Amino acid sequence: MTDLHTSPLNLPAWSQLATLAKAPQQHLLEVLSEGSLRTQRMTHTAAGITLDASRQRVSPIIETALLDLAEQASVGAQRDAMFRGDAINLTEDRPVLHVALRGDPMHTGPWGTDVQADVQRELARVCDFAEALAAGTVTGYAGDAITDVVNIGIGGSDLGPRMASDALAHLADPAVPGIRVHYVSNPDAWALWSVLRGLDARRTLLVVSSKTFTTQETLTNAASAQRWLTDSGCPTDQLGKHLVAITASPAQSAKLGYPAERTFLFWDWVGGRYSVWSALGLPLAIAIGPQNFRAFLAGAREMDEHFCTAPLAQNLPVQMALHGIWNRNFLQMPTQLIVPYASRLVRFTPFVQQMDMESNGKRTHIDGSATGIDTGPIVWGGLGIDGQHAYFQLIHQGRHSVPVDFIGVQSEDTPLPLAATHHGVVNLNLRAQAQAMAEGRSLEDTRQLLLKSGMSEAQATAMAGHRSFEGNIPSSILWLDRLDPQRLGALVALYEHKVFVQAAIWRINAYDQWGVELGKTIAKQMEKTS
Amino acid sequence: MTDLHTSPLNLPAWSQLATLAKAPQQHLLEVLSEGSLRTQRMTHTAAGITLDASRQRVSPIIETALLDLAEQASVGAQRDAMFRGDAINLTEDRPVLHVALRGDPMHTGPWGTDVQADVQRELARVCDFAEALAAGTVTGYAGDAITDVVNIGIGGSDLGPRMASDALAHLADPAVPGIRVHYVSNPDAWALWSVLRGLDARRTLLVVSSKTFTTQETLTNAASAQRWLTDSGCPTDQLGKHLVAITASPAQSAKLGYPAERTFLFWDWVGGRYSVWSALGLPLAIAIGPQNFRAFLAGAREMDEHFCTAPLAQNLPVQMALHGIWNRNFLQMPTQLIVPYASRLVRFTPFVQQMDMESNGKRTHIDGSATGIDTGPIVWGGLGIDGQHAYFQLIHQGRHSVPVDFIGVQSEDTPLPLAATHHGVVNLNLRAQAQAMAEGRSLEDTRQLLLKSGMSEAQATAMAGHRSFEGNIPSSILWLDRLDPQRLGALVALYEHKVFVQAAIWRINAYDQWGVELGKTIAKQMEKTS
Structure with missing residues (x-):
């Protein structure tokens, strides 16, 4: 990989794009008057997701230059290196293999047989345990079947499964009791208390998720929840019946008394923010059932296959990444708004916010030199229509230029008599906003x-x-044909790969997070001196 | 008011600040080595809230120039005009009197007796109705006492009461059944269905909140919820027992069958995003009780009094506004991060996001000319500590410079044995992050x-x-001595007035929202042609 560039500034396409950005450009109102031909050219589908990028501020010549940039930056070679398990996380000397977690169970991918065996073993354990819970055979200290699972984890050990549990909440049939899954991330006492106070300790299982099993916030919540168990009557020697650990450091969790048979593993080559596919997905597997969890993995795999095989010009993650680079580096837009118009996707924006900003919020190239160029955007937003009654005012008339990802769902599956009316209002508004922002x-x-x-x-x-x-606000629309496990898996993988492609072009390491270190160091110093 | 500037560019202090911004400045690491004298000078308290602004990137000479700017922009005179009820919302020719909603019930403020009488009458009606609900004397079509209230509203008719209901959730004693309050804003069918499916129609009251009572999203949800009531057995002629309207257009709600005795009023001089103090606070009054609701108003009144009387140099909203202007207009920082470190404040950032961005997301001066300067920032963020495991990476090491408002609570009132341990972790992290961001x-x-x-x-x-x-990231810390109704009221009023002061200096109208219009217009066109 030594022939890779260290700064895209040295790539001919970068200079060409800089020149193009300085030339006068048509307002989107004129651009869109081209009509359906442009829409057709800039619309692509994969894994049940259709990207309509026709409202991006790119002309055919810019599109070509962006594709040249991807080629010159060896995006394809870098992608293959990731899938092959090269140590592309250079600052931590590790591979990056979340794609292996959703690999085909029947065929070993380029990551090889060792990784494959580990992944399939833990996946089977996760699915078996979720099934045992559903069957009522997992019991607490007094012999009662577990009814409530509390996931205690923060950041990557929380956002992924929580986002997906919300997005697929319709699969948890309220008529069947099943297992209720709760999430506690914040170490503020209220966060834990407001969940525990509604629960019966005899029927509650704590799932403690931490890659290192040293995360202070998570261990604080776990210790406090264990105290609640014993205060509620659980004998100390029975605590193990109420504890599950999910970790890449089983020695550490064992030290804290978590039983080995209730410890689910992942590995140092899985970043927290890419870990929903691993054993960290256990709360999700419990919430929606193992079969749906496997469908979620299969959807991501479909997107992986698309990413690996589709030509760059029709490749969804590559296209999204290139439009993002055009907006960030050449049109100087510092933020990216993500607005899903389906209320079950309520946590999708915070989820992508973490994935994107923790990955690409870097100012150092892989070789250690300072980036002379801007990197990851500030990702923000939240549910559509709600946003129209809040911050959209600033998008339309403020002194900012904010590119938007709209996310819509084409079908409607809620069992409400007037569901079709609701759905009409939602999708009409999505289309109208994209149009209004473009036209002005x-x-x-x-x-x-x-x-x-x-x-x-x-x-x-x-x-x-x-x-x-003023209008001229660039946006893309992502249409999911349904909001089901497969499409959700594909959608998450789409954003993962978008982030990858941008990092590959910027030549930064998307897979470390040294920026969390300084705060921890200073907190420790303060703790000692206080 | 004709002597007011139309652009702050013409004010001498603005030019002075521009010059100061170009001069070399000390890194915050050096600035903070001044130690406690600086902290003392830049720390001020009002209404139970302490602002520590010592980590803003301002020197004494910049502080003075910022105060000059506020003087030269006649912030005091503009503030007095608002409290007096002048039609400061010039594009809609209306006064802006949310401050009257929390005025002293015993003394009429500068807004005069008519407004005072209206406000106190509706406030009494709201409190009486909340009490009747708590007493179980409000019954449904089959004679059962109402147990569940569903607030149907969007934007300003949702975010304020919902944010406050969360922030004060500890006041709803889970041991006493009381009335459960639910919020539905999004017109997506799932949003409504996921609430209704858990409820008993005979015991459910719909509170439909809309200033105009023509909001499409809200009427869609209201119609669908009424359909659910009748499908569940409520005779059409008994529907009124399950309906409450909150509106500034009672003629409109009457037309849709909402009974007059169950219609609570506010007025065109209350903006949606400033309306939590009005009858739109009814769901909050139900959730926390009328006495706590009145304490919430009293806390805001304390901040109003501080805003009206404290010298600008010690005036919390003025100080926050000036630091914001320094960061936005002179240090060129386009966004503002707000991070509360108390999990009950989970919706505070989205609430301020709406208030700030819908108010100051404008590019036109009051006189209709284009602003040559930047106005309202993009406001984003969410709960602290969670953020440390997500987007803080980019704050520390990305290619952005993002000013931060940290919000902390000094006391802890959660009845958990280890609450003090939790609280220590939370506040230690808050302090460490502010320090780390400054020092680098x-x-x-x-x-x-x-x-x-x-x-x-x-x-x-x-x-x-x-x-x-790199460090040198400016931040302020707001410490609430407790998280109770009074402090929450004061905190909300603090941000309201911060937004006011910035608009007063920028000379934009914070109280209209024409930016929501174009989307609606295009949606109507699309509806006709589809």
């Missing part, structure tokens, strides 16, 4: 409109500024 | 540290870039 409404058009509405010349002129919209 | 760790210090840890020269040099931190 000029000062003069606004003035004419106000005159027509009966305002005087003076009034219309005074108000036109307040009621006009 | 230089390349050379990092290299030395790595050498000491046993790395070779070559390794340490290669790794230093990956493990150093």
